[in-house]
Structure formats: structure tokens, C-alpha cells
Amino acid sequence: MLNLTNIQGNILRGYASFPHAQFLFFAIDNADDAKAFIRRLLDMEAVTPALWRAKPDATLNIAFTFEGLRALGVPAESLATFPSEFQEGMKHRADELGDIDESSPEHWDDPWRTHRVHMLITIYGRTEPALAAHCQRLRDLLPNGMQELKPDQPAGQLQIDGKLTRKEHFGFEDGLSNPAVEGVPDRDSKDRENVGNPDDKGRFRKIPLGEFLLGHPGDGGELAPMPLPHLLAHDGTYLVFRKLEQDVVRFRRYLEQQADAFARAIPGGLPPDITAQDFLAAKMMGRWQDGSSLINYPERPGKDRRNTFGYAGDPAGARCPLGAHVRRANPRDALGFGGKTMSRHRLIRRGIAYGKFLPRGEEPESQETRGIIFIALNSGFDQFEFVQQKWMNFGDDFEQGNDTDPIAGNRPVIGGRRSAQMMIPGDEASGRRPFICFDIPRFVTTRGGDYFFVPSLAALGLLASGRVVA
Ligand code: HEM
DSSP, X not given: OOOGGGSXXXXXXXXXXXXXXXXEEEEESOHHHHHHHHHHHHHTTOSOBSSOSSOOSEEEEEEEOHHXXXXXXXXXXXXXXXXXXXXXXXXXXXXXXXXXXXXXXXXXXXXXXXXXXXEEEEEEESSHHHHHHHHHHHHHTOOTTEEEEEEEEEEEOOEETTEEOSBOTTSOBOSOOOBOBTTOOOOSHHHHTOBOEEOTTSXXXXXXXXGXXXXXXXXXXXXXXXXXXXXHHTTOEEEEEXXXXXXXXXXXXXXXXXXXXXXXXXXTOOOTTOOHHHHHHHHHXXXXXXXXXXXXXXXSOOSOOOOOOOSTTOTTOSSSOTXXXXXXXXXXXXXXXXXXXGTTOOOEEOOEEESOOOOTTOOOOTTOOOEEEEEEEESSHHHHHHIIIIIISOOGGGTOTTOOOXXXXXXXXXXXXXXXXXXXXXXXXXXXXXXXXXXXXXXXXXXXXXXXXXXXXXXXHHHHHTOOXX
């Protein structure tokens, strides 16, 4: 049974109407002080569940790393029941996650490089003053036995031409496709656009709650392994936090360099009003910048961003390349077997941009960085690690060999060759020739992050009481 008042916010429903965010990081030196701090936050009713009585001006959510749970005094018998990836932490999963070269942990930003964060507090505000006031209230409550780790991480929806948008820094509409989850009532048309996994009749079926929340049956009817005690785990989830820096100048420069050659592969020429750069960028992403899908609109952006599409009708990738980012990240029906292969491979994404948008043609100021705070939620880190390892940083499932994701993948050297190419299949119908993007540089670099446990509200109460018994 789904109890929305026990589940922290930003899991089953996003905070789209809260455009400003702040991520605060803490170390726990004294467990009793930390428990008292959690109690105070709960007393303030500051921790927002998935269901509000009245919409607040700002939200507040709490998550812990494994070291954080230990510092809070959770007993060893309980700690030992948490997943091994969580126990190790993200830094120690660098090989599995492909965090190599510039992305490797020794190059990360603070606080990730020098500290092991214990507690993450995420605050979203409807306005900047509301966000600042909420952060201040929280900092005023901080006890002596806890310290805030610096720097904090501001983030927010990107302002372009003075307007708030849902775009990411490469210019694409983001936050369009999330899993439709069984039992979660749709709130608006945006929720209705979410898709589950495809069935064998060409429709989508909602995904069981247990793929995303602990203590509920998953896609095969089974419960994901649960840490003990069950009261601690039930209605909780795991959060992947990754600071992903985007090199916008490099991305735009690469598109420019390829533009003429790509345009020559299109015999009838480019569709009117479409630049070769925009067409090529769409082929890499699998959607046009306005969010419309290449499956529905293969030649030019369409008038809608419909999300109910599949790839089975485009087996060779003539419309959406087999190696495009969104096709790799959620292959939908492309892998056959009535969509059953998608179990345990879906992620709820709640990413938000950081840094200022760089208008086209402008050079960035030195030291200025930008990217996404990538947030994925799942009932086991196997879900995120699978997508990251097998689909972002490897291409075999899509007949792409060692080639990595053109947008978010790393660029390892394998057999003396840097696997940095992407095949854009041709299209017999229009006579478009195949085009290979060679020597794609790295556009996205990991700058920090960790694995977190997001307890339910009841579990936060249990942690604050100090009565966790495995
Ligand atoms: C800076 C890096 C990244 C950028 C700029 C980026 C951008 C985008 C954009 C523009 C979309 C399409 C809009 C949408 O469906 O919401 C998308 C979809 C998606 N991305 Fe990424 N992404 C990045 C990294 C990642 C990573 C690392 C993963 C997973 C490990 C990932 C997983 C997904 C998933 C699952 C979807 C939804 C696909 C679908 O359901 O059709 N992304 N991304």
C-alpha cells in the first residue's frame, strides 16, 4: 500500500515548480547532536513528503551516505545489510562507473575530493529569497557536533533570454521522460507523459513501485534486497548524486567542425531552417533541442514533445541512431522480448542544472563552470550502475561495439584506439548516406558525487531516536 505522506518529496514526484535549489553537505562529529538536529528538522515539518497539505515556499529533503549512517550510530549489524556499492561509496566505484582520466576522483571538486560527505540536505525554493531564507533557518539550527562542508552547491533551472526554462546547457529540453510508476496518481499532463516499460502489444505498462521504493514488489513480483530493520528501509530509496560538468564550448565547436561533412551526407540538402549543427546534435541526443522525438519527427523538430514512442519500428536507426543518448539510456522496445529486458534498468531522474547558460557565440568567463547535478533514484544501485556501465560507457547492446554515449559517455582508449565515434545510420528512403562522427571529444566530466540512502519520514524518526536495531 502506497503511503505518500511517509515518502520524502522529489522521489515519486519532482519539484518542477521550485526552480531554485541548494545542496548542502554535512559531516557528523557527534551522533547525539545529529539526532537532535534531525528531530528539530522533523518538528519544523520542514522535511517534505510526496504529498502536501499546502504547497510550501521551499522544500527540504535529507539523505545519508553509508559513512553518515555509521557516524549517526546505526549499529554494525544493520550497516552490514546495506548494498555493497553503497558501503563502498562512489569514489571507490570509479572503475565500474568509468570515472577515468579527467573524471577520476583525484580531480573532483570539493567537498567530494577531500571529504566523505555524511549528510546531504537538499532545499528547493519557489523564489530565490524563499530558498535563501530556508537555508538560513536550517543553518541556524546546526548543532556544534556537526559541520557544514564547503562549498555548497547552488543549482537551478536555466535562465535563457531572461526566462526560466527546463533546458540543460547543451540547449536541449530536459526532464521530459521519467518512469510512470504504478499506484502514483497523475497530478497533471506532465505526469501523464511519463512512460512505463513497453509490453508486447506496443503499449506501455506502468512500472511496479518496488523498482524505486524499498519494501514494495518490483517488476518480477519480488522485493529488492532490503537493509534491516525493515522499518528503516521501508518506503526509502537510494539516490545517486553526480556533479557532471558540461563543456559547452567543446560541444558546439565539435558540431561546427563536423557540419559541412554531415550536410554532404544528405543528398537533397538540409531541411529548410535546420542547420547541420542542430541536425547533428539531435542525432547525438535522439531528440531535437525542443524535446520532440526523432522517431516522430525525423527531419525537423515537431510541434509536440510526446513521449509515447518506441524504437521497434526503426530497427536500423534511420530515424533515431542506435547510439543516440536517449535511445541508449532507455531503449524502450528496441531490445525485444516484449520490453521485459527493461526490468531493473529504469531510473527516476531529478537532475537540475548548475552554472549560467552560455548564449551561442559567447565565450565563457575563465573559471566559470556549468553542468548538471545528476540525480537518479532507484531501489538498488545495480539499476544506475547498469545503465552507466553497459549503456553509457559501452555500446554492445546496441551493436555499437566499444563506442560510448556521444553526449555523456567517457572516452577510454581500448586496443590503442580511443572509443569516441558514433555511427549515424543512413536512410534508404531519403537516400541519406551513413555518417560516422570520428574523434568525439569528452563533453561531460564527473566532478564529484556519492551514493545516498533516502529514508522515509518514519525511518528519519527512527534514526533520530537512536533505536535502530537490526
Ligand atoms: C551532462 C550529462 C547529460 C546530459 C546533458 C543529458 C541530457 C539528457 C536529455 C536532454 C534528455 C532528453 C530529455 C528527457 O527525456 O528528459 C535525457 C534523457 C535521459 N537521460 Fe540523460 N543526460 C546526461 C547524462 C545522463 C546519464 C549519466 C544518464 C544515466 C546514467 C542519463 C540517463 C537518461 C535517461 C534515463 C533519460 C530518459 C530517456 C527516455 O526515457 O527516453 N543521462 N538526457
